[in-house]
Amino acid sequence: MSERRPVHKVFTSRKGGVSEGAYASFNLADRVGDDPAHVKANRERLAQVLGLEASRFVWMEQIHSPTVTVVEGPSEDPIAATDAVVTTQRGLALCVLVADCVPVLLSDHEAGVIAAVHAGRMGARNGILRNTIEKMVELGARPHAIHVLMGPAASGERYEVPRDLASDVETHLPGSRSTTAKGTPGLDIRSGLLRQCLSKGVTAVDADPRCTIEDEDFFSYRREGTTGRQAGVIWLD
Template structure:
């Protein structure tokens, strides 16, 4: 599931369903929103696992609740039923992955740097080591800054394209841009993932979503969540 900015208790500019605890919001409001998220998906709050996202490529396997956010990681993998993995974004790409037959799921945070250095590849490797088969994995690339809005310098575009082929594009203004979801789609397909879905919403263009770029850096974070229920369905 993927949240929007509606339905929480945070005050502007984090209004209202901000789930990020390191963006300047009132900690009590963030905690209340995180409890609402747990209630909304029918799990105890301590069954949600969070990440200390650092724009890297580390993938961490978790097999139980964590009292604090998992340190210095940008992908979580689990085969534990009833353990919800949460990725926070506000323009970066959230990727949710699952092998329903093996009961292995992953949540991935892929910004420009993380996507470039292969965080998605790391997550797939960790899933495979946990028992998943790539030909059974299903993927969803969530809301993110779209290529028509994500303008970058030419040198940066060329560098990312070299490491993440398919990501280079032109913006709506005709300038050099990046479409990270397009590059990640290509990367997933090359890895043998046949079932790839893309949420078409652009965080910059959609007012119901948080956007770091659009909102001048002071904004909340969306949550993209994946879990295996006790019956075996993700």
């Protein structure tokens, strides 16, 4: 019999759900224009596949802020005006929704502290990941013991932005400026977040290299405009 894992980290794709049209098919966001019944069915399917109760999932009202919220238990409503949630509670599934932004899942399973982070351009620029690591440390996590997993997101080769914007983000999130495949200014937010992790003493960092703009297995706001959201989910056993 295999040993139980102390922490689980999962990223979804756009496949495997019941949503239709621009939201086909596994859209997990309830505020992007999809049929609420389809979103509910998709979330119930996610819970079933992961072996958790749907009531144990914690969702966020993501606003591209640097705000981190500690959660102590389930919530019927999304956690208001926050872009990262942290908990020490077991069996509580923290969720982040994305469609090009970087979903980041963090854990120190020995200390029993986990977090889910929505690292969009503005949130990343303004320190959402740094603030999350600091909050985890306040709750007992140790930087050298934190593992970070970044999910599929817009890549530096595809995420084209104006030169002034690239320079501004680079100033606040060093390592994020890139050159796109077209030779234009771009942003690689995952690269900037990696450097920020290292600056905080967090060295165990993994990243899914897939680009949501390029890979049609994922929802992409920059590619499609009206579209759904995939999720990152983390929980402690």
